[in-house]
Amino acid sequence: MAEPKADTPTGQTLTSDQWIKLQGDLPRLDCELTLCHILEVNRASILARPERSLSANQLVEINRWADALRNDVPFAYLAGEQEFWGLNLAVSPHVLVPRPETELLVESALALLQNGAGILDLGTGSGAIALAIASERDDAKVTATDISTDALLVAKQNAETLGIEVTFQESRWLESLTGRWQIIVSNPPYIDPADPHLAHLHAEPQHALIADEKGLADLRQIITEAPNYLANGGWLLLEHGFDQAQQVRLLLEQSGFQAVTSHRDLANIERVSLGQYLYE
Ligand SMILES: C[S@@+](CC[C@H](N)C(=O)[O-])C[C@H]1O[C@@H](n2cnc3c(N)ncnc32)[C@H](O)[C@@H]1O
Structure with a gap:
């Protein structure tokens, strides 16, 4: 009919x-x-x-x-998918929709990753960063974590669908982890709870977006804890808000990181800050 x-x-x-x-x-x-x-x-x-x-x-x-x-429901939630780094990722309202500017974090990490080294992605969400890195470098040992069981299910499903090898572990930042990595990357929540833009982001998981201390609480925690989980000469790379680069660089320096710098995204905004940790 x-x-x-x-x-x-x-x-x-x-x-x-x-x-x-x-x-x-x-x-x-x-x-x-x-x-x-x-x-x-x-x-x-x-x-x-x-x-x-x-x-x-x-x-x-x-x-x-x-x-x-x-x-304000993101198109990606309706379609159930979002492209990131050329990978078609399944997404659900349990995970942040991967943003194009996060590709800068992937690019920056790939540039520093040594052959066969271990890399840790904290707060992996859909698995975007970990899967992008592992898709480029099958010699790398990629571990990805999240506090959210539901997010990890999405990320694991993406790894399986794409046939990419990543080890997943549930953890509140570095709390449940043992080991040391050459590179730690994270795109943590960094939006100030008072930011008016949040009104348009209500469909995405709020714990993936908002952090106390004007958006700096999770960045600060990761920066403070990371030295205990980095190999000698290892790097910590963090995505942050458009106006947080200076504060993040200061936090990195206060925690003993060296060669601290920031990278600009395509909009010429300092979007990723990084530093190297050398043992005394
Ligand atoms: C901004 S989203 C980033 C998701 C993904 N990495 C990306 O770039 O698209 C932040 C992620 O951190 C996770 N997260 C929030 N608080 C956390 C915590 N205390 N420990 C571990 N993960 C956390 C959230 O569940 C979310 O998946």
């Missing part, structure tokens, strides 16, 4: 182009990508056939996505 056609209140059916034009408050790209997912076609097909009629069932689903997007 043919599916019923999409109706407007006046009884007209809608084409995909008409539907996009009715979503004036949503970015056109989000509308096109929503159509791609629900109609199971690529974007070229959406652009090539603006006159395609939407069935009533399709319209219900498309409008549900549009409402969710208006309510």
